[in-house]
Amino acid sequence: MTVEPHDPLLATLAGLTAPATTPARDTRVRARCHATMTAARRPRPVARAIDRLLPVAVLVYAAITIVEGLRVAGVL
Amino acid sequence: MDRESELALVKRVRAGETAAFDAVHAAFNARLYGFLARLARSRDIAEDLLEETWLRFVTHAGQLHADTRLGPWLFTVARNLHITWCRSRAMESRTAASLDLWPVLAPSESPFERTAGNELAQRLERALASVSEEAREVLLLVGVEGMTPSEAAAVCGVSPDAMRQRLKRARALLADRLAEGEARPLGHLREVQP
Numbered sequence: 654m655t656v657e658p659h660d661p662l663l664a665t666l667a668g669l670t671a672p673a674t675t676p677a678r679d680t681r682v683r684a685r686c687h688a689t690m691t692a693a694r695r696p697r698p699v700a701r702a703i704d705r706l707l708p709v710a711v712l713v714y715a716a717i718t719i720v721e722g723l724r725v726a727g728v729l
Numbered sequence: 730m731d732r733e734s735e736l737a738l739v740k741r742v743r744a745g746e747t748a749a750f751d752a753v754h755a756a757f758n759a760r761l762y763g764f765l766a767r768l769a770r771s772r773d774i775a776e777d778l779l780e781e782t783w784l785r786f787v788t789h790a791g792q793l794h795a796d797t798r799l800g801p802w803l804f805t806v807a808r809n810l811h812i813t814w815c816r817s818r819a820m821e822s823r824t825a826a827s828l829d830l831w832p833v834l835a836p837s838e839s840p841f842e843r844t845a846g847n848e849l850a851q852r853l854e855r856a857l858a859s860v861s862e863e864a865r866e867v868l869l870l871v872g873v874e875g876m877t878p879s880e881a882a883a884v885c886g887v888s889p890d891a892m893r894q895r896l897k898r899a900r901a902l903l904a905d906r907l908a909e910g911e912a913r914p915l916g917h918l919r920e921v922q923p
Contacts, residue, residue, distance in 0.1 A: 662900060666857075666872030669850055671763045675776065682780045683754060686787040687747045693791060694745040 730756055730799075739797050742790045750787060753799055758783075761807050764869050768811050770858055778814060782807045800876070804884045808866060815862070856906035864899035871896055 723729045730738075741749030761782060766775035785806050793802070857865060870881040882892035 660900070662904060663868075663872040665849070665853065666868060667875055669853060669873055671759045672766050672772070674758060674762045674779070678776055678780070679754075679758060682783055683751065685780075686750055686754075686783050689784065689787045690745050690747055690750060690790060693787075 735799055736796065739793055739795060739799065743793050743795070745790065750790070753786070753803075754783065757799065757803050760874060761803055764804065764874065765807055765811060767854075767857060767869055767873070768808075768862065768866055769814070774814065778807060778810045781810050785810075798880075800874075801880050801883050804870065804874070804876075805886075808884055852907060852910050856903055856910060859906050860899065860902050863895065864902050867892070867895045867899045868903060 720729070738749050738752055742753060758779070762775055762779050765778045765782075766772055769775050769778065782803060786803060857868060860868070866885065867881060870876045870884055871878060876884070878892045878896055879889045881896075882889045885892065885895075887895070
């Protein structure tokens, strides 16, 4: 680990007073952050069966259309 | 905050504990605000950027690495948000100037220059506000926040050696500005019209 030499100018900077934030705004920001964290922790709703059925129906329909197309063309 | 407590806090924040967030907020809020306010030279803008920094923190809380160092992580986000804000401000200024619709305001006196308690602090705040943003962020991170040059380098995305060079230049610039202030002790006073 490198040891940095003591610098009086930087040490003086360290003594500057920290500005004060607005308490009301801090409270609001914290509440907003809490809400964000709580929302992220909440389990996501499970997809409904009807939502899962839709892509399956589309795939079946597409397969039937292709098979029917090939049958009409005389390939099958 | 020692490293052990920091790692424990990171673990709890990753698990989504709001009490852990409050502890991080209590430890870093004033420091981040001071950094942003001095960087942006405006309390209002600093408060907006601070809020956005905390929101980014909680949004990414679940993706933090177990060994994340909270200080450098938060200061990096704050710094990046300030850079983004500077870019948008520059764009607005250019647009406003080209349209000639409203005057582009010159940078005003920093709020800290007005409120700094004693003369030395006032001179320091004035000198700090007068240096370039690149120099100011280095002085704020290393001088005010007490980060090592290596930690500050991680925040600014440069190598530790480059950071040491930047720090050397920034320090010399600050010393020059302070010396100028001493040479002209009444220079900052405005003329009073009769």
